[in-house]
Amino acid sequence: MRVDIVSIFPEYFAPLDVSLMGKARERGILDIHLHQLRDWTHDVHKTVDDTPYGGGPGMVMKPEVWGEALDAVIEDGRAASGPDALPRLIVPTPSGRPFTQEVALEYAGEPWLLFAPARYEGIDSRVVAEYGERLRADEVSIGDYVLAGGEAAVLVMVEAVGRLLPGVLGNACSVADDSFAPGAMANLLEGPVYTKPPVWRGHEVPEVLLSGHHGRIARWRRDEALRRTLARRPELAARFDQDDLDKHDRRVIEEFERSQERLEEGASTAGSGTAFRPGPDHMAD
Numbered sequence: 001m002r003v004d005i006v007s008i009f010p011e012y013f014a015p016l017d018v019s020l021m022g023k024a025r026e027r028g029i030l031d032i033h034l035h036q037l038r039d040w041t042h043d044v045h046k047t048v049d050d051t052p053y054g055g056g057p058g059m060v061m062k063p064e065v066w067g068e069a070l071d072a073v074i075e076d077g078r079a080a081s082g083p084d085a086l087p088r089l090i091v092p093t094p095s096g097r098p099f100t101q102e103v104a105l106e107y108a109g110e111p112w113l114l115f116a117p118a119r120y121e122g123i124d125s126r127v128v129a130e131y132g133e134r135l136r137a138d139e140v141s142i143g144d145y146v147l148a149g150g151e152a153a154v155l156v157m158v159e160a161v162g163r164l165l166p167g168v169l170g171n172a173c174s175v176a177d178d179s180f181a182p183g184a185m186a187n188l189l190e191g192p193v194y195t196k197p198p199v200w201r202g203h204e205v206p207e208v209l210l211s212g213h214h215g216r217i218a219r220w221r222r223d224e225a226l227r228r229t230l231a232r233r234p235e236l237a238a239r240f241d242q243d244d245l246d247k248h249d250r251r252v253i254e255e256f257e258r259s260q261e262r263l264e265e266g267a268s269t270a271g272s273g274t275a276f277r278p279g280p281d282h283m284a285d
């Protein structure tokens with residue numbers, strides 16, 4: 001996969017030389033090209049921003065410099081990949097569509113991604129409008145918080161996409177077992193994991209994991225994933241597809257719901273003196 005990143009801080013992407021992404025680059029699986037946006041300015045100060053029309057705080061990135069930069073990078077890529085090649089343009093912004101595992105998988109199927117991370121209050125909106133007419137341009141958010149710029153979001157996305165490329169992860173199965181992976185893990189968080197020793201500071205590894213019984217281990221892992229998702233991400237659990245749940249799944253969910261009801265009853269009668277106070281023993285196990 002070819003990845004172009006245009007930024008006023010190309011040095012921000014040094015982490016892509018390290019670990020899994022560094023190896024993917026060495027092996028030629030990930031072909032990353034970094035570009036300094038200021039190289040396409042024409043004034044002595046290398047200005048990339050200006051005041052916003054309509055007033056308000058902060059500065060907006062100028063369309064002309066982005067237009068020249070993106071045209072040049074696209075032309076370069078086409079010279080290397082063929083005249084019909086077009087990148088998928090990705091503009092990180094907190095006002096974009098959410099970046100999810102599903103989007104990461106979709107991007108992993110693309111031959112060429114072009115990232116345009118902004119600083120300041122963002123890029124003049126006509127840039128996405130212009131490129132949206134020529135290629136697929138996505139405004140994407142990595143979460144409901146505001147970063148100082150899109151560079152960190154690009155690092156997140158390149159790593160999430162890069163690890164999905166064939167040959168990057170040693171064990172191909174681990175992608176299918178990821179939290180949120182389509183299939184058995186859709187809308188599910190991964191449960192807890194353990195390694196040796198079997199007892200550490202008095203904490204024991206759940207016995208089932210030492211049993212060598214693959215069927216029981218798979219069932220236990222699914223139970224833990226269900227419970228963790230119900231407890232931590234109820235909005236994901238609300239999206240469980242009933243057709244994907246077997247009898248055992250339903251029992252785990254019912255038990256969890258009963259334990260929550262008991263907790264709520266306990267909370268509402270707390271302080272009455274004789275109230276039933278649920279402890280950890282009353283949580284689903």
Ligand code: ADE
Nearest residue numbers: 092093094141142147153
């Ligand atoms: N730029 C600033 N905040 C961002 C976010 N949450 N996602 C993507 N790009 C951003």
